[in-house]
Amino acid sequence: MDMKSNWKKNITGYIWLAVLAAYFSGIFSKAEGFLSIFNFQTLIGTFGTIGSAGRAGIVGEGGFGASDAVFQSVNMLPAIMVVLAILGLAENYGGLLAAQKLLAPVLKILMGVSGKSTGVIITSWQSSDASAVTTAELYNGNQITGRERDILAMYCFVSAATIGVYYSNGAMLFPYITVDAGVGLAVIMVMKVIAANLMRLYNFIFEKDQPAFVIKSPAEQMQKSSEQMQQNKSGGFINTFLSGCQRALKMWALNILPGTVFGFVIMQILTVSGALNVLSFIFTPLMKPLALPGEAISAWITAFLSLPGGCAALLTLHAQGLITTRQITVMLPMLFCVATQIPYIGRVLTVSKVKEKKYPVVFLISIIVSIFSGIVMNMII
Numbered sequence: 102m103d104m105k106s107n108w109k110k111n112i113t114g115y116i117w118l119a120v121l122a123a124y125f126s127g128i129f130s131k132a133e134g135f136l137s138i139f140n141f142q143t144l145i146g147t148f149g150t151i152g153s154a155g156r157a158g159i160v161g162e163g164g165f166g167a168s169d170a171v172f173q174s175v176n177m178l179p180a181i182m183v184v185l186a187i188l189g190l191a192e193n194y195g196g197l198l199a200a201q202k203l204l205a206p207v208l209k210i211l212m213g214v215s216g217k218s219t220g221v222i223i224t225s226w227q228s229s230d231a232s233a234v235t236t237a238e239l240y241n242g243n244q245i246t247g248r249e250r251d252i253l254a255m256y257c258f259v260s261a262a263t264i265g266v267y268y269s270n271g272a273m274l275f276p277y278i279t280v281d282a283g284v285g286l287a288v289i290m291v292m293k294v295i296a297a298n299l300m301r302l303y304n305f306i307f308e309k310d311q312p313a314f315v316i317k318s319p320a321e322q323m324q325k326s327s328e329q330m331q332q333n334k335s336g337g338f339i340n341t342f343l344s345g346c347q348r349a350l351k352m353w354a355l356n357i358l359p360g361t362v363f364g365f366v367i368m369q370i371l372t373v374s375g376a377l378n379v380l381s382f383i384f385t386p387l388m389k390p391l392a393l394p395g396e397a398i399s400a401w402i403t404a405f406l407s408l409p410g411g412c413a414a415l416l417t418l419h420a421q422g423l424i425t426t427r428q429i430t431v432m433l434p435m436l437f438c439v440a441t442q443i444p445y446i447g448r449v450l451t452v453s454k455v456k457e458k459k460y461p462v463v464f465l466i467s468i469i470v471s472i473f474s475g476i477v478m479n480m481i482i
């Protein structure tokens with residue numbers, strides 16, 4: 102009976118992993134009929150149109166500042182709620198555990214970390230805080246080395262809480278990009294792996310490390326992760342879905358709405374004061390290789406402090422006619438690779454026990470992969 106029960110759980114987990122991949126990869130973005138239910142945009146739906154431009158949404162034309170920010174953030178709310186609901190269901194029914202089982206054998210080759218680190222990787226797609234705590238626990242328990250700790254922290258730091266943050270904060274930009282949203286997510290995921298390997302290279306060249314004292318086998322660690330996921334179950338499809346929506350509403354009210362207002366206010370100050378023109382003059386030569394205007398640096402810098410603010414800054418630049426939809430598409434992964442990094446010093450690096458002397462290295466790697474993501478996106482589109 103136990104074997105039959107485990108078999109059913111495994112099958113269910115892999116089914117939900119496939120569902121997760123279908124929604125967030127964008128492979129069904131052009132599907133019609135029954136298959137369109139696996140199109141993320143189908144679930145989100147759309148608002149009616151406002152203004153002569155006819156763009157779907159509740160944002161009118163000619164708005165600016167904090168007032169415009171509020172309506173832009175409301176536009177994002179349906180996407181945020183659906184994303185967190187789907188992620189909650191995938192975790193509840195074993196989808197994330199199935200992903201963990203698939204990833205464990207390849208992590209050593211891919212990033213130079215052991216299979217015991219799989220839980221950190223999976224968790225980082227949902228929560229920066231949980232992944233940082235998990236990293237610290239593994240390191241404190243002598244189950245990973247200092248090198249592995251740094252690699253994992255680097256992976257978690259670049260575009261922290263990747264999937265949830267991407268589809269929640271990026272929702273305001275998706276109507277303006279020229280590729281499917283899944284393409285942007287794929288580029289960001291690759292950049293996270295590259296960032297981890299750059300930290301791996303740095304440690305190989307400059308750091309000597311003590312070997313890890315593995316006190317739990319990979320099988321035991323997998324069992325522990327399975328038990329933790331079982332404990333997190335909220336019980337039932339409806340309750341799990343509603344719980345995800347409730348978490349989304351809280352995230353929107355406490356983080357995304359204030360961050361969006363911040364970005365719009367900063368851009369208004371830069372515009373009215375003339376500082377945006379100064380930034381454009383200084384950074385145009387640096388942004389030119391990426392086919393971006395100098396003004397785009399304002400959104401990139403704002404994203405360092407607040408990702409919603411950086412996304413909002415891009416929309417302001419577009420409304421002013423200073424940036425095209427193609428350039429927004431290029432900037433999309435660039436913003437997420439450096440997203441909200443100042444606050445994440447404490448939430449990711451400090452909690453993960455990364456040495457302070459490596460903080461500049463972490464920032465430099467983030468900047469490198471951010472620029473590289475823009476190059477890659479330029480090649481794609």
